[in-house]
Amino acid sequence: MTKYTETQRKILEVGKEEFLAKGFKDASLRGIVKAAGFTQGAFYGYYPDKAALFDALVSEAADTLMEQFKAAQRAHYDLITEEKTAQSQELSTDYLNYFINYIYDNFDAFKLVICCSEGTRYSNYVHELVELEVSQTEKYYQQLRQLGKVEGVVNHDLHHMITSAYFTAVFETVVHDMSREQAIGYVNELAVFFNCGWSGLLRLK
Incomplete structure (x- = not known):
């Protein structure tokens, strides 16, 4: 510390x-x-300068969440080798709950990143998460398609739009200063909604 x-x-x-x-x-x-x-x-x-001060306030929390997010992506690839790909959406929801609790453990830092960071290197933070999610998920589902576990194909632009909507919605909990309890309930309902949508589009087996 x-x-x-x-x-x-x-x-x-x-x-x-x-x-x-x-x-x-x-x-x-x-x-x-x-x-x-x-x-x-x-x-x-x-x-x-004030940029360095802002960075000191948010960098540890924001950078750690980004690294944890990358680790979550790698965990999905482990499901392929372990032949547990049917658990993909369940794993995503588990990580989502972990992430939302981490965000609330560092609420002020993420409030700064999401609502107050224009002009800093964190102004595109959510976009960077979206880009990472889209890139890694497309590779993941491509592998599942080769294994015959996915029938549907989602256009890249549509994939980006859906993912952007999802991340924006998740961080609305911070924008609107929801309590931790409210946020957890909200994002879990959100996960159900998006998981059903992805299942319909991709026709997962």
């Missing part, structure tokens, strides 16, 4: 409040420093 000085902790606390209230683009470095009660020189002793 990262250890912070009292000065650094105060900068992070005030910075988070400023970014949540105004978003990255409209947040004022001068305002952050003033509210924290320090000089700009003190700030620069820790962070070279």
